[in-house]
Amino acid sequence: MSAVLEKALLKAREAFHRNVTKDVNFRIKQLQQLKRCLNDNKEEFVKALNADFRKPRMEAVITEIDFVNKDIDYQLSHIRDFIKPKYAEKKGLSTFLDTCYIKHEPFGVVLIFSAWNYPIQLLLCPLIGAIAAGNCAIIKPSEISSNTEKMMAELLPRYLDRECYHIVTGGPEEATRMLNERFDLIFYTGSTAIGKVIYKSASKFLTPVVLELGGKSxxxxxxxxxxxxxxxxxxxxxxxxxxxxxxxxxxxxxxxxxxxxxxxxxxxxxxxxxxxxxxxxxxxxxxxxxxxxxxxxxxxxxxxxxxxxxxxxxxxxxxxxxxxxxxxxxxxxxxxxxxxxxxxxxxxxxxxxxxxxxxxxxxxxxxxxxxxxxxxxxxxxxxxxxxxxxxxxxxxxxxxVEELPFGGVGESGIGSYHGRFSFETFSHKKSVMIKDYNPIVEFLASVRYPPYNENKLKKLQMLVGHSIVDEINLGKFLRYFLTFSLGIIATITVFILNEKFL
The missing domain is CATH 3.40.309.10 (Aldehyde Dehydrogenase; Chain A, domain 2)
Structure with missing residues (x-):
């Protein structure tokens, strides 16, 4: 591992462990800074793209600068909604009083490889998703579009947090060294052949990958x-x-x-x-x-x-x-x-x-x-x-169209991004369930405990096998309601008897 990569990884991991990126206000500031970087240096970026392959100014502005700005604006407008827990709406009788939700949490330190043909868009749009979701990131621009790579290496550290986000430049040798290290997610844009190499390398650590590839459309x-x-x-x-x-x-x-x-x-x-x-x-x-x-x-x-x-x-x-x-x-x-x-x-x-x-x-x-x-x-x-x-x-x-995911299938890619899908791609969806010690719930669910018998099996199937929201059969609903009511009555009776005879 090169000294530059080693230092970048160490800093990023330490920052993530300190929960620096968990703060939504920090994420918002970084996205705003990324937008400032683009707009403060717009003409310099256009010149770099032209020097790399004579990309027309109109295409450079619309498909690179403005495209990325639009993606940033979308994340800034929705990030507070994205991070809210998503509560489960359909629960069975055994969990209907529990708090159940999905928490979107960042993976950790992610690695982003970009392609040369859109060296701004294909580097920064994945980074936007990584930032919005709360990850730290190591980003590797393509060395082929060398003028744009040089600008990115010079400018991004001036605008983004230097502990959480690092740009590493170099050719295939440096990319190979990166793949020998452990990351929490790898995002790659490029050819199918290289995508397969990255997929194989990631398997050593069971690292999840997103591969934005190509094919004959x-x-x-x-x-x-x-x-x-x-x-x-x-x-x-x-x-x-x-x-x-x-x-x-x-x-x-x-x-x-x-x-x-x-x-x-x-x-x-x-x-x-x-x-x-x-x-x-x-x-x-x-x-x-x-x-x-x-x-x-x-x-x-x-x-x-x-x-x-x-x-x-x-x-x-x-x-x-x-x-x-x-x-x-x-x-x-x-x-x-x-x-x-x-x-x-x-x-x-x-x-x-x-x-x-x-x-x-x-x-x-x-x-x-x-x-x-x-x-x-x-x-x-x-x-x-x-x-x-x-x-x-x-x-x-x-x-x-931000509401449409962008990605391939089969040899054209794995995973997708853009809009909300960028946030989702760079987030782990953690299931959370919180239960208290409510005596009514415990009474109803007590049939799960040994010793087992056929009567308990039937009751347990009724408790866990149906969603209250989905249940529309009146007869079954009445049986559930009767069971629930009897549980309440039994619990109240126990409490009254305890108060009377103690």
């Missing part, structure tokens, strides 16, 4: 739609951040007729988006590094499909144009991995059923996009497929 499109609007929405989602988005549309399934219409409209839309020159457009990001550029270049060179739009590249600036490829089959290079770039393969299908079958043959995706106005069609996808989310006639915007 499909798009289905039919002829019932407004084609121009649908193409705009799809290509906006595909081209955002240069296609380097975990929920970006990965490939399109449609009939031959829809494909022809799509290509015609896509040509027009892309020219409008980037004013006929995506290479020099300030609205189109670059690929993050040479490794990812080369991977995407190889996909373009290896496909057996027909490139009908784009296909242009420039290694010096890591530019890859918005590219659409038709006549793609399932065995094609473009279908072997998540594309994570501005390349859209189109696979021709003949029916809804064929599209669903194609999707189901692959791993469960992080999201699924449907462009159709036919309710029976999108309902069929909802009922017959599995994905982290499913969106009809839109792309990407499911991320902005």
């Amino acid at each position: 499909p798009v289905y499109m039919d002829d019932s739609i407004n084609m121009e609007i649908a193409v705009r929405r799809l290509l906006w989602g595909k081209c955002m951040n240069g296609g380097q988005v975990c929920i970006a549309p990965d490939y399109l399934l449609c009939t031959k007729e829809v494909k022809e219409k799509f290509i015609n409209v896509a040509n027009k839309v892309l020219k409008e988006f980037f004013e006929g020159d995506s290479k020099n457009s300030e609205s189109f990001a670059r690929i993050i590094n040479d490794k990812n550029f080369n991977r995407l270049q190889n996909l373009i060179n290896s496909t057996n499909g027909k490139i009908v739009i784009g296909g242009d590249t420039d290694k010096e600036t890591r530019y890859i144009s918005p590219t659409i490829v038709t006549d793609v089959i399932s065995a094609d290079a473009l279908m072997k991995e998540e594309i994570f770039g501005p390349i859209l393969p189109i696979i021709t299908i003949d029916s809804v059923e064929e599209a669903i079958e194609f999707i189901k043959r692959g791993e469960k995706p992080l999201t699924m996009y449907l462009f159709t106005n036919k309710k029976q069609v999108y309902q069929k996808f909802i009922d017959e497929t599995s994905s982290g989310s499913l969106v009809v006639n839109e792309t990407m915007l499911q991320m902005t």
Whole structure:
């Protein structure tokens, strides 16, 4: 373990054991400080994102700065409600006078790994949940988006409590050292391959994990739609951040007729988006590094499909144009991995059923996009497929709805967050039951004690096997009420006799 990590862990554990983060006012102050950090340094963050991969200013502000600010505001507005105990409403006769509730308590010291493609959002949104729930945190930004990583390392310690929250920088070696240590929860955003490594490492300590991964998110499109609007929405989602988005549309399934219409409209839309020159457009990001550029270049060179739009590249600036490829089959290079770039393969299908079958043959995706106005069609996808989310006639915007959990299923992830779900993810739900020595309750529950017999068994089943709230059978209710009344009468009688003869 490096000296920096060792010191950070020691400080965080000591702070948590002193219950520093248990105070809701402390949590609120830290969230407010995090917001100040973003807003005080907004332009510097925008510049860092642009230096990393020429992220357009509008995308940097909306999808990074404003997105995180909105998440902070949500937690600040709801945190006092979130921390309130949630009382059990349905209890049986044996526990109806007991106090039973769920207490949300922090896990302890959590470890957060972020990804490079949204280096502010994907680092700070999990941290927001960790803070709101009362955890201490060690956070590891991605070294790939190096300019943003450097800013985070410099700025966060100036605004956040230095005992409870620590940022540790470095490459894969430092991440490996982290995984050799014991944490109370690990939150990771990134590739499925690395997610599996983290899952295995966490198993040594039975550490709970949240894995926000990816996959090939499909798009289905039919002829019932407004084609121009649908193409705009799809290509906006595909081209955002240069296609380097975990929920970006990965490939399109449609009939031959829809494909022809799509290509015609896509040509027009892309020219409008980037004013006929995506290479020099300030609205189109670059690929993050040479490794990812080369991977995407190889996909373009290896496909057996027909490139009908784009296909242009420039290694010096890591530019890859918005590219659409038709006549793609399932065995094609473009279908072997998540594309994570501005390349859209189109696979021709003949029916809804064929599209669903194609999707189901692959791993469960992080999201699924449907462009159709036919309710029976999108309902069929909802009922017959599995994905982290499913969106009809839109792309990407499911991320902005705080009341929807964001997360995958199967190989696209474990667990979810955003809004209340962030607080829930970083909280242990502790069951609490408080019982007193009420003689009536004790009399009713005395049938549980040995020696056992069939009569006691029947009475105990009646006591523990039914919820008072759910019980609607009048006959059974009357029997319960009679038993309860007899218990009260018996107890009062005992008290009177004791008073009379003592």
